[in-house]
Structures are given as structure tokens and as C-alpha cells.
Amino acid sequence: MPKRERVMRMSVEQPLWRALAGYRVLTMFYAVGLFATSYDRFPRPGVAIAFYCVLFVWTLATLPRVANAASCTKRFLAADLTLALTGILLTPVADAPERIAAGGPTLPSIWTAGSVLAFAVKGGWRWAALASTVVAAANLVERGSPARDTVHAVILVWVASIAIGYVVEVARASERTLARALEIEAATRERERLARDIHDGVLQVLAMVQRRGAVIGGEAAELGRLAGEQEVALRTLVSGGLVPVPRVSEDAGEGAVVRAVGRTDGEDEGNDGGNDDGPVDLRALLAPYAGSRVGLAEPGAPVLLPPAAAREVAGAVGAALDNVRRHAGEGARAWILVEDEPESVTVTVRDDGPGIPQGRLAQAESEGRLGVALSIKGRLRDLGGTAELISVPGQGTEVELNVPKNAMMDAPKAPEAPKKTSTRGKAESR
Numbered sequence: 001m002p003k004r005e006r007v008m009r010m011s012v013e014q015p016l017w018r019a020l021a022g023y024r025v026l027t028m029f030y031a032v033g034l035f036a037t038s039y040d041r042f043p044r045p046g047v048a049i050a051f052y053c054v055l056f057v058w059t060l061a062t063l064p065r066v067a068n069a070a071s072c073t074k075r076f077l078a079a080d081l082t083l084a085l086t087g088i089l090l091t092p093v094a095d096a097p098e099r100i101a102a103g104g105p106t107l108p109s110i111w112t113a114g115s116v117l118a119f120a121v122k123g124g125w126r127w128a129a130l131a132s133t134v135v136a137a138a139n140l141v142e143r144g145s146p147a148r149d150t151v152h153a154v155i156l157v158w159v160a161s162i163a164i165g166y167v168v169e170v171a172r173a174s175e176r177t178l179a180r181a182l183e184i185e186a187a188t189r190e191r192e193r194l195a196r197d198i199h200d201g202v203l204q205v206l207a208m209v210q211r212r213g214a215v216i217g218g219e220a221a222e223l224g225r226l227a228g229e230q231e232v233a234l235r236t237l238v239s240g241g242l243v244p245v246p247r248v249s250e251d252a253g254e255g256a257v258v259r260a261v262g263r264t265d266g267e268d269e270g271n272d273g274g275n276d277d278g279p280v281d282l283r284a285l286l287a288p289y290a291g292s293r294v295g296l297a298e299p300g301a302p303v304l305l306p307p308a309a310a311r312e313v314a315g316a317v318g319a320a321l322d323n324v325r326r327h328a329g330e331g332a333r334a335w336i337l338v339e340d341e342p343e344s345v346t347v348t349v350r351d352d353g354p355g356i357p358q359g360r361l362a363q364a365e366s367e368g369r370l371g372v373a374l375s376i377k378g379r380l381r382d383l384g385g386t387a388e389l390i391s392v393p394g395q396g397t398e399v400e401l402n403v404p405k406n407a408m409m410d411a412p413k414a415p416e417a418p419k420k421t422s423t424r425g426k427a428e429s430r
Contacts, residue, residue, distance in 0.1 A: 013069060013171065016121050020114060021066045027111040028059040034109055047094035051087055051107050058083060059111075072122050081119070081131055084112040088138045106142060116161045125165030132158040206231035210292070228292035279304035282345065285314035286336060289321055293331075298338040303345060305403075312379045313347060313401060316387065319375035320349040320399045328353025328397075344385075344405055350398040356391035376401075 032052050035042075042048055058080075065076045087108035092100060094107060106112070112135055120128035136154040206227045213224020282303040290296040305313070317336060324334045334351040376399065380387040385403030 013121065013168065013175075016168065017066055017068055017072075020117055020121060021063050023117070024059050024066065024111065024114040025063070027109065027114055028055055031105075031107065031109040031111050032056065034105060035107070041096060041099060042094055043096055044094050047090060048107055051090055051094070055083065055087065055108065055111065066118060069122055072118060077115075077119055077122060077131075080115045081134065084108050084115040084135065085138045088112065088135070088142050091142050100143065106139070113157055113161075116157060117164060120161045120165035121168055123165070124169040125162045128161035128165035129158070132161045202234065206234070225292055232290055232292060278307070280307045280310040282310045282313060282347075283338065285310055286317060286338065286347070289317065289336060293333050294321065295333070295335045296338075297336065299340045301340070303338060303340045305345065309383055309403065312383055313345070313403060316376045316379045316401055317347055317349055319379075324349075324351045324353060324397075327356075345403050347401045348398060349401075350396060352396045355393040355395055355397055356389075 032055075035048055035052060039045055062076065062080070065071050065073075088106045091106045095104060116128060116131045116135055119131035132154075136158060139154055210224040210228040210231065213220040213222070213227065216224075282305050283298045286296060286298070321334055321336075324332055328334075328351050332351050332353040334349060337348040337350070339346040339348075376389075377387040380401055380403060383403050385401065388400045388402075389397065390400070391397040
């Protein structure tokens with residue numbers, strides 16, 4: 001029987017609450033013992049005895065209140081601080097004036113610090129600053145003048161409580177970060193388990209359907225082709241880590257390709273373009289192009305580009321792939337290679353088609369067919385980059401798109417296109 005793994009959540013605050021409970025009990029006994037050793041010096045000891053009886057009962061009765069943050073409510077904190085302030089202000093009534101002037105302790109003595117620390121642990125440094133300021137004012141009223149020892153004690157409590165409150169806030173933030181990391185680790189383990197199961201079952205079945213469909217032919221060949229596309233998409237999802245994006249069938253037409261790229265030319269159905277502020281992962285825009293006849297090789301880390309630049313590069317890739325489908329035939333294969341270099345981003349699209357005959361591009365441009373000139377080279381030129389096309393008859397075509405990162409940062413944001421089909425979004429024939 002496999003060993004069951006137990007995960008225990010430990011709060012970084014809990015030791016502070018336990019320490020605070022112990023501090024309150026110890027300082028309560030300390031204050032009572034301090035009074036007992038100088039009982040004969042109090043002109044009105046009855047007042048002090050009454051206060052210590054209340055302090056004794058309150059401290060022991062409220063131990064569950066300082067057990068955790070949920071039990072330590074604002075009302076309890078206010079009542080606890082009120083008791084401490086009452087003890088400070090009753091000191092001149094119970095004690096002799098000469099003892100107070102000589103720097104004698106207040107009735108609650110250092111028990112008061114426990115009340116301030118409760119504010120710090122509960123609410124952080126801001127609550128601690130408020131409570132310690134009120135205690136400081138009460139001490140100055142009790143003493144009558146800002147004596148040196150009083151000022152030193154006030155500053156010590158003030159600084160210590162604020163520091164502890166700040167540490168508590170940092171500890172809480174660290175605990176939240178740790179909890180999030182544990183959640184991500186658990187999700188990653190579950191994903192790896194699912195990936196193993198999918199690889200051992202679903203992917204192998206899809207691969208078998210693809211192979212058998214190609215052998216049988218007819219409608220089975222089409223079914224095999226679709227199974228191959230789903231195999232590639234599922235394999236990318238379970239192993240690549242990209243956010244799933246809509247798949248684009250190679251027969252779906254150019255309009256579907258433009259929509260999958262994400263509003264290549266600023267077209268946005270039902271969106272005002274409010275997402276153009278943050279960087280975009282180019283890999284997510286290129287993922288829809290991957291299929292049974294289009295391979296995608298990409299870095300393991302996100303390739304972050306400004307939104308307009310990422311869409312233009314993806315649009316150029318879509319135009320290049322559309323040319324492959326139009327001129328190399330449905331059976332041609334293509335490969336997309338993404339390289340994220342320190343100074344630039346390079347995307348290469350290569351196919352195994354027949355290549356472009358010498359002079360074909362110039363002829364197409366003279367006839368007004370500007371697919372390569374506008375949809376590919378024009379896009380990169382607007383970004384400050386370059387698009388090089390290398391083609392050897394009989395050995396396929398390679399399109400290399402290179403955009404310097406500094407040029408992308410300085411490039412103006414692409415203007416918003418009108419609500420109609422953009423002619424630039426269409427990949428024209430060569």
C-alpha cells in the first residue's frame with residue numbers, strides 16, 4: 001500500500017500568538033510581585049489591590065482571545081488597551097508623588113507592552129503605532145512631565161511594537177507566497193501525472209488513427225488528418241506549457257487564421273483594444289499555426305513583445321504559411337523556428353515545396369500581386385526589421401523575419417484599423 005503523503009499548513013503567526021499569551025501571564029505576575037515588594041510605600045494600596053485583582057482575572061480569562069488572529073477581535077484589543085491605560089492613570093492615585101517623580105513603575109508596569117504587541121500581531125505596524133502612541137500619551141500624563149526615563153521607555157515600546165508589526169506583515173506576505181508556491185507545485189505534479197496518462201493512452205490512439213487513415217485513404221484519410229492535428233495540439237498542451245489557444249484548420253481559410261492570431265491588423269471583434277498595454281507572448285500567437293503539416297519549434301521561456309509588434313510578426317508568419325498552402329500544395333510541410341536573442345527576435349518559416357522560380361516575385365509585384373511585398377516585408381519594415389526570402393528551385397523556400405528589440409520598443413503603436421476587412425491582412429499570391 002503506497003504511503004500517503006501528508007501536507008501540513010503551518011502559520012508563521014501562531015508562534016507569535018503563543019509567545020504573546022505567555023508574555024501577558026508572566027508580566028502580570030511580575031507587576032503583582034513588584035507591588036508586593038513595595039506594598040508599605042503606597043499611601044492608598046487598596047486602589048492598587050483592586051486594579052491587580054481585575055488585571056489577574058482579565059489576563060487569565062482572556063488567554064483564549066490571544067490564541068489566534070480570529071479570536072483577537074478589535075473589541076477585545078480596545079478593552080485590553082483601556083485596562084492598561086486605566087492602570088497607568090490610576091498610578092498617581094495609589095502611589096506616592098515622590099515615588100512617581102523618582103521614576104517608579106506604573107501599576108501595570110511592563111504588562112502594558114503586551115497590549116501594544118497584541119495590536120502589532122493583529123494589525124501590523126500601523127495598528128502598533130496607534131496603540132503605542134496612546135500609551136505614550138498616558139505615560140506622560142501620569143508622570144506630569146517628560147522625564148528622561150519616561151521618554152526612553154515610551155520610545156522603546158514605540159519602536160519595538162512598530163518593528164514587530166512590520167515583521168508580522170512581512171511574515172504574512174511570505175506565508176501567502178509559500179502557499180501559492182505549494183499550490184503551483186501541486187498543480188504541476190497533477191499536470192505531469194495527467195501528461196503521463198495522456199501520453200500512454202490518448203496520444204498513442206490518435207497517432208494510430210492518423211497512420212491507419214493514411215493507409216486506408218478516402219474518408220478515413222481525412223479522419224486521420226484531423227486526428228494528427230489533435231495529437232499535435234494535445235502534445236503541445238501537456239508538454240509545452242503554453243496557454244491553450246484556438247486551433248486553426250489548414251483548410252479553414254485565411255479569415256480564420258487572422259482571427260486566431262489575435263486581430264493581426266488591429267481588427268477587434270467586440271474589443272476596443274484595451275489589452276495593448278502589456279507584453280504578449282509571441283509563442284501563444286504562433287501556436288495556432290502548428291498542425292500535422294506545420295511544425296513549431298520555440299524557446300522554453302516566453303518570447304515577450306509589444307502587442308502591436310507581436311501581432312505583426314504573427315501576421316507575417318501567417319502570410320508566409322498561406323503562400324506555402326497556395327503554391328507548394330496541400331501536401332507540403334512547413335516548419336516555424338522562433339529564436340529569442342538578446343538583441344532581436346528571429347522567426348524563420350521554411351517549407352519543402354518546389355521553391356520559387358527565378359524572377360517570379362518581381363513579376364508578381366509588377367502585376368500588382370503584393371503578398372510578399374506587403375504582407376511580409378511591409379510588416380517587418382514598419383517594425384524596423386527585415387524579411388529575407390531565400391528560395392532554391394526544387395529545395396523549398398525559407399522566409400527569415402528579424403526584428404531588433406530596440407526598434408520594437410521605439411516603434412509607434414499601430415493605428416486602429418476601420419471596422420472592415422483589412423487588405424493588408426490578406427496574404428496575396430506571389
